[in-house]
Amino acid sequence: GIQVEQSPPDLILQEGANSTLRCNFSDSVNNLQWFHQNPWGQLINLFYIPSGTKQNGRLSATTVATERYSLLYISSSQTTDSGVYFCAVDGNYGQNFVFGPGTRLSVLP
């Protein structure tokens, strides 16, 4: 089945810093989503981005489907950005949503 890798596994930032999270996947996909899981466990949709670039406030994402990766950019990070960021893709062979292992982000005041 499709494999999803995320890097880095852990990231510690000072408030105000910028960061880039990466998601690599092993096969072509129909869908890719980025989620933020906050410290209370809630899973929040950030982007639905099978290809192209999207922006939402301080966050933006780019997926290059032909090269099988996606990037999530966080600018001017805030303590509320802390949590785990997951990338999830669906494969072409009926595998609904395979999640990556996540990147744990800690933003320090």
Next chain:
Amino acid sequence: NAGVTQTPKFRILKIGQSMTLQCTQDMNHNYMYWYRQDPGMGLKLIYYSVGAGITDKGEVPNGYNVSRSTTEDFPLRLELAAPSQTSVYFCASSYLFLGAEAFFGQGTRLTVV
């Protein structure tokens, strides 16, 4: 527009007890899914449904059962709870099986003691 609603939010079960996790969506999505998330890990698919009356196993189905009698509801049943089922359970729905945005519920945190 509630989206995907899960109940309960928290539950503690004793070994061998049974329970049903409820999931309802109001977006008229055909596709619904149950995932579990073990501590420090990503989500794994337990069961999914492509429409009322149709369900299929995902990656980790053992110890669980599902049913789908209506488009809106997709309950997950644990028959004989085991400590290995201690996890956070997420229900999700989407309009299409492949290629569509998936919407997740807020999760049910289950502890089996």
